[in-house]
Amino acid sequence: MKILLIDDDEALTIVFTTALAKEGFQTSVAHLGKDGIDKVKLEKPDLVLLDQVLPDTSGNEVLKQLKGDDQTKNIPVIILSNFSQEELVKEAINQGAADYVFKYQVEPKDIVDKIKRQLNKT
Amino acid sequence: MNLPFSSPVADEIVTLLLVVLLAFFFLRERMAKKTLAKHEEEQRQRIYQISILKEIQDRISYSLDVEEVIDIITGSLKNLFPYSTASAILLEGDKLIFKTYIEERINNLFLEEVKKSMLASISALVPNLPADLEERHSGQLLDESNQSPLASFFHIPFIVNNKVVGLINVSSTVPNLYKEQEVTMLYQITDNASNALSRLHAVLEVEKGKLTSLITGLADGVFMVDGKNQVLIINNAAKKFLKLQEGFPNFAEIVNSLAGKYDLQAKIKESVSKSTTLEEKEVIIGENTFQIFVTPVLNTLADNKPQVIGASILIHDITIEKNISKIKEDFTNMMVHELRAPLTAIKDSSELMLEEKELKEAEAKQLLGIIDTQTKMLLEQIGSILDAAKIEAGRFVIQKSPNDLNKLINDVVDTFSIAAMKKHIEISSYVPKELPLFSFDLIRINQVLNNLVSNSLKFTPQGGKITVFGEINENSVTVSVSDTGMGIAREEQKDLFSKFYQIRKTPGELAKKGTGLGLYIVKGVVESHGGKVGVKSDVGQGTTIYFTLPLSDDLIRQRQKNTLPATFSTVN
Numbered sequence: 190m191k192i193l194l195i196d197d198d199e200a201l202t203i204v205f206t207t208a209l210a211k212e213g214f215q216t217s218v219a220h221l222g223k224d225g226i227d228k229v230k231l232e233k234p235d236l237v238l239l240d241q242v243l244p245d246t247s248g249n250e251v252l253k254q255l256k257g258d259d260q261t262k263n264i265p266v267i268i269l270s271n272f273s274q275e276e277l278v279k280e281a282i283n284q285g286a287a288d289y290v291f292k293y294q295v296e297p298k299d300i301v302d303k304i305k306r307q308l309n310k311t
Numbered sequence: 312m313n314l315p316f317s318s319p320v321a322d323e324i325v326t327l328l329l330v331v332l333l334a335f336f337f338l339r340e341r342m343a344k345k346t347l348a349k350h351e352e353e354q355r356q357r358i359y360q361i362s363i364l365k366e367i368q369d370r371i372s373y374s375l376d377v378e379e380v381i382d383i384i385t386g387s388l389k390n391l392f393p394y395s396t397a398s399a400i401l402l403e404g405d406k407l408i409f410k411t412y413i414e415e416r417i418n419n420l421f422l423e424e425v426k427k428s429m430l431a432s433i434s435a436l437v438p439n440l441p442a443d444l445e446e447r448h449s450g451q452l453l454d455e456s457n458q459s460p461l462a463s464f465f466h467i468p469f470i471v472n473n474k475v476v477g478l479i480n481v482s483s484t485v486p487n488l489y490k491e492q493e494v495t496m497l498y499q500i501t502d503n504a505s506n507a508l509s510r511l512h513a514v515l516e517v518e519k520g521k522l523t524s525l526i527t528g529l530a531d532g533v534f535m536v537d538g539k540n541q542v543l544i545i546n547n548a549a550k551k552f553l554k555l556q557e558g559f560p561n562f563a564e565i566v567n568s569l570a571g572k573y574d575l576q577a578k579i580k581e582s583v584s585k586s587t588t589l590e591e592k593e594v595i596i597g598e599n600t601f602q603i604f605v606t607p608v609l610n611t612l613a614d615n616k617p618q619v620i621g622a623s624i625l626i627h628d629i630t631i632e633k634n635i636s637k638i639k640e641d642f643t644n645m646m647v648h649e650l651r652a653p654l655t656a657i658k659d660s661s662e663l664m665l666e667e668k669e670l671k672e673a674e675a676k677q678l679l680g681i682i683d684t685q686t687k688m689l690l691e692q693i694g695s696i697l698d699a700a701k702i703e704a705g706r707f708v709i710q711k712s713p714n715d716l717n718k719l720i721n722d723v724v725d726t727f728s729i730a731a732m733k734k735h736i737e738i739s740s741y742v743p744k745e746l747p748l749f750s751f752d753l754i755r756i757n758q759v760l761n762n763l764v765s766n767s768l769k770f771t772p773q774g775g776k777i778t779v780f781g782e783i784n785e786n787s788v789t790v791s792v793s794d795t796g797m798g799i800a801r802e803e804q805k806d807l808f809s810k811f812y813q814i815r816k817t818p819g820e821l822a823k824k825g826t827g828l829g830l831y832i833v834k835g836v837v838e839s840h841g842g843k844v845g846v847k848s849d850v851g852q853g854t855t856i857y858f859t860l861p862l863s864d865d866l867i868r869q870r871q872k873n874t875l876p877a878t879f880s881t882v883n
Binding site: 198200207293296298 | 652654655660662666674677681684
């Protein structure tokens with residue numbers, strides 16, 4: 190199973206990649222929104238983990254583009270948020286995000302559980 | 312016996328003389344009595360007149376309303392002399408009002424005659440009379456069976472501040488009824504009333520002048536309307552806020568300027584009926600946000616019953632406060648993000664290390680490395696927040712000692728050389744050779760230089776250049792950090808060193824790295840040394856940020872003795 194992690198926080202991407210590798214997931218990382226969209230199209234991951242604050246654009250903008258493209262609209266996206274901004278999360282859910290996670294509230298294994306649950310659905 | 316003058320003829324003469332004398336005295340006394348009675352009557356009339364005048368004066372002395380004053384006068388006339396109708400024509404705004412109190416049931420023709428003669432009279436006094444005429448009758452009903460024509464009448468003009476504002480008329484069906492006495496009486500009453508009104512208007516003008524100069528200068532928008540929604544006063548701030556045209560606006564223009572945002576008419580009505588101030592928290596007009604307060608204006612002069620005479624409206628611009636609270640909110644969000652990000656990485660790394668049994672050594676080491684760097688980053692950020700708080704509170708302390716600025720600049724450039732090389736950026740420094748040791752806080756100036764160089768590194772693309780210059784002036788040293796990066800727009804430069812400023816890579820987007828406090832702390836540190844900070848930049852033209860550090864008086868004197876020109880040595 191292939192996961193694409195779009196997040197510019199280098200430390201966190203290493204931790205997540207390590208945690209996901211232990212569960213048998215193959216994770217690739219993009220630090221910018223634009224690179225993220227390119228990688229989704231190129232690598233066709235089974236699931237996308239998407240940070241809401243990116244250096245070049247917002248996570249919700251990336252989500253909008255993914256959901257607006259026939260090639261990518263069916264790939265489940267889990268939103269990662271470091272803010273407790275419910276409105277941004279609500280907006281993402283309305284735009285078609287499959288689930289969301291407040292990064293500071295969960296442990297790596299919870300994220301793994303969420304990913305598994307999501308992949309079992311599809 | 313015959314007296315010398317005694318004769319029947321003489322007797323008759325004497326008797327006649329006596330009769331004449333008696334008649335004379337009798338008549339004289341009667342005349343005197345009549346005169347006395349007349350005087351008494353006049354006196355009585357005079358006293359009555361004075362009491363009526365006093366009453367009228369009491370009633371009108373607090374009224375500024377011409378119509379009300381004229382009503383009081385015409386209403387009091389029946390106590391003074393008889394009449395069939397008491398009428399008034401008033402000039403009000405752009406119309407005439409014809410009011411008649413009908414005491415005797417006269418016919419319509421009589422009334423028309425009165426109106427005609429009054430209009431003829433007032434048009435002689437006031438040029439360009441308004442054409443619009445409103446009629447109001449009160450008292451008895453008209454009676455067409457009464458054929459008595461208008462037989463006697465007189466007019467008195469009503470003048471306030473040397474301006475004719477109306478005409479009072481008394482008319483009767485009785486011929487030759489009004490003599491000089493009646494005319495004089497009404498003239499006196501009218502004259503007293505006009506004087507009182509003129510005085511009140513003069514006082515009012517003075518007070519209005521004071522009030523006008525007071526509210527004209529207010530930063531808040533203020534205007535006032537009377538009970539008939541006529542705009543009495545409006546200041547420039549209000550006109551600006553409501554985007555009204557030059558000149559004095561009417562009520563409709565003001566209502567229109569707020570249409571869809573604030574129902575002014577309804578709010579005034581509500582405020583007046585409830586006798587309370589209404590507050591609207593946020594009204595957005597154009598790009599600004601305002602608070603609007605509507606307060607009824609009460610008149611408590613005449614008696615103790617407060618009477619609503621209009622409303623005052625205050626418009627307070629809260630755009631800046633709104634922006635500040637938005638900036639504070641952004642700042643808090645950013646702080647939360649900046650502190651949470653490293654903590655989350657530390658938490659997740661340690662959890663993974665605790666729970667994952669099959670971690671390879673390299674993986675464990677990597678996770679420990681994350682914990683290490685993120686902890687340091689967190690400490691650094693907390694340090695920045697504390698520094699900024701100290702600077703803001705004016706409790707920032709530096710510890711100066713003689714140090715070598717040349718060495719410090721070269722060390723900082725060395726520290727960043729590897730990071731610069733990775734990004735293919737050329738970094739170099741130019742410092743004057745003969746720069747002496749001078750007093751500054753080594754740790755803090757190191758922090759300043761680190762901050763400026765790391766900023767340049769962040770915003771300079773591959774292949775760019777960063778240069779640190781040192782320069783010695785007459786009584787200070789200037790250090791500048793120049794890059795060939797993206798540059799900073801002119802309008803953003805004034806906020807560059809403020810507390811909440813963050814260079815935004817993309818507009819509307821929170822730039823992710825850093826607390827945004829860096830340059831605020833740079834400024835605080837430099838100013839604590841007695842120096843200055845500045846920026847020279849333009850979009851696409853790169854950025855130079857410089858700061859100065861003052862030299863001590865001893866050093867300045869020493870340098871003046873040996874006036875060697877500054878030479879430069881190149882490092883790296």
